Amino acid sequence: MKKVIITTSVIAVLMGCSFSKKDAKFQTESNTKEKAAIVDLQSAIKFLNEQELTAFLNNTESSKLNTPFSNGQTSVEVAIQRGNISILNLLLARGASPLVENSVTGFSPYQTALKNETRNQLDLSMKLAMDSSVRKMNQNLVRLLSQNDYSAFLDNYSQKNISCSTALVALIERKNSFLQTTIPDQIVEKVLSTGNCSKNATLLNMEDAVKKELKAQIRSRFRNMTILKFLSKNAGSPITFIVELQHGKSYHFSTASVLVWASLKNNLQLDKEVSQLKELFPTPGNSAALVSYRDSKIDLAEHSISFEEIKSMDTDFIEAIEVLYSEFEESFQYTIESEAAE
Structure with missing residues (x-):
């Protein structure tokens, strides 16, 4: 009798394992089919892992990375909402701009990160990733201007949805470089004529604003240094x-x-x-x-x-x-x- 019970138990366990494996296989196949069914970029950023998203992006037009989705969100925003720094870095490396504004709220992910306090390491890491991306974009614009490659400068500006202020700051940096370069009027006009520039934006008033901002930063840094110096003594x-x-x-x-x-x-x-x-x-x-x-x-x-x-x-x-x-x-x-x- 004991032998029968033991044999029956073993068969039951083996059958359970068999069903378990079939269930797992079915679940895996189901997940694979669901992921294979993803055809839109927003869902791909939300659900695919880094390797899968890389393959998906290989067959996606780069311009789509900087086009807001139907709900107003940008590709960078979706990655931030997912809370995955690897996905965010992948998108930034592929040319997604943190400066593209949400078409509903009017704020870019970078503006939101600067405005909000970072209270955890993930928020801080994402902000630093966007900082690095914005710096590279600025450096690239300034580099193109230093080569007098105005055509590539304008292409970068329009294709990556770079903000009006970012482009104007790059023009100002070039204008105020030690070479004292004169920026062609038509280049400034083309930048100002795009949709993301305010009606009152000019190179001159932007230059004044940048100078004021730099002055405030220098004053703030100097003040903090003197406070620390006083406290040290x-x-x-x-x-x-x-x-x-x-x-x-x-x-x-x-x-x-x-x-x-x-x-x-x-x-x-x-x-x-x-x-x-x-x-x-x-x-x-x-x-x-x-x-x-x-x-x-x-x-x-x-x-x-x-x-x-x-x-x-x-x-x-x-x-x-x-x-x-x-x-x-x-x-x-x-x-x-x-x-x-x-």
């Missing part, structure tokens, strides 16, 4: 910065902690910062109590705050850092100006 001083928040709490920052947070301000990945802070400013006993707060509701008692607590109150702490910066600049404006004059 006074890192051991007893200065404490206080930031008031709406819910009745004040944050107290030592000069040393401000110096560290200032240097890490543009890359708010708290886990990484915690380890760096502990290495730079080890504190005995409490684990890294560089920041403390005073709660007005409990008799102004002092409380230290750990970095674990900071991580749980992400938005408020970042807000505090921003407020701190503006208050710091106002409080030490004279010092900063004196340092800058040296």
Whole structure:
């Protein structure tokens, strides 16, 4: 009797394996047929893997990469929405432009990335990939202009849906190069006559805008350097910065902690910062109590705050850092100006 049961069990298991293999094979064949049925670019970007999409793009006109889909989305937007950096890099390498605007919202993926805060590594990686792509496009435009290849310049401008401002900036760079080149009027007119230029756009007002922007960037960079220089000199001083928040709490920052947070301000990945802070400013006993707060509701008692607590109150702490910066600049404006004059 036992032999019969064992034999029956073995047969049942083998039959189960057989059905399992058939199911898996059927599922694989079904998936393959579904992917083979994909004929539109938007679905290909959404569902195909990198190798499959590469083969699909080999049979796709490159101009389609920069033509918005029926729902307004661009190919770069679809890749970002999918959250796959490899797919995004593949599209960028094939000539997809992050500057092409969504035909419904009016914003390009690059504009959206610049406008929104990057709160995770994937967002940051995608923004950096687009940064690199835009830089290459700009460099290519400037290179073509330096060779006086205006025909190729205009072809690149129209085919890759490069924004009006990007093309004008390239023209300005060429115009203001050490060779002091004169850009033919008809080239500027052709750029300005395209649909993505505003009615009021001219090479002259764009040049003024670029100069103002560069001036602001230089001023901002210089200001941050002088702030860090001042903090470096006074890192051991007893200065404490206080930031008031709406819910009745004040944050107290030592000069040393401000110096560290200032240097890490543009890359708010708290886990990484915690380890760096502990290495730079080890504190005995409490684990890294560089920041403390005073709660007005409990008799102004002092409380230290750990970095674990900071991580749980992400938005408020970042807000505090921003407020701190503006208050710091106002409080030490004279010092900063004196340092800058040296």
